[in-house]
Amino acid sequence: MVLPTGFCLAGGTLWVHHVVMKRSLDLDDDLAAAVDRAASLVREKPATVMRLAIRAGLPAVTSRSQPQRPPGYFAADYPLPAEVRRLEAAMAKVKIAPDR
Numbered sequence: 001m002v003l004p005t006g007f008c009l010a011g012g013t014l015w016v017h018h019v020v021m022k023r024s025l026d027l028d029d030d031l032a033a034a035v036d037r038a039a040s041l042v043r044e045k046p047a048t049v050m051r052l053a054i055r056a057g058l059p060a061v062t063s064r065s066q067p068q069r070p071p072g073y074f075a076a077d078y079p080l081p082a083e084v085r086r087l088e089a090a091m092a093k094v095k096i097a098p099d100r
Helices: 029-042 046-064 082-093
Strands: none
Touching: 029 046
């Protein structure tokens, strides 16, 4: 294959660069014990358990600082077909009693 001057193809990509960001956390005794219990339950290192917990908990932390959406905020984005609305209205009128 002939390439324009100054261009070449890489033979392979053997090295992938990862940015490692070391952080330190101060844990109280209760939290450290909880991390140790979780690490023994899932058979992982405590550092792995803390990474998993942070990844799972970040959405909950960030959603606290955002205001709640008003009811029906996305209703205009996902309109229901007329047939579905009629069916839901009809089903709302049906009386349902527990089986005894």
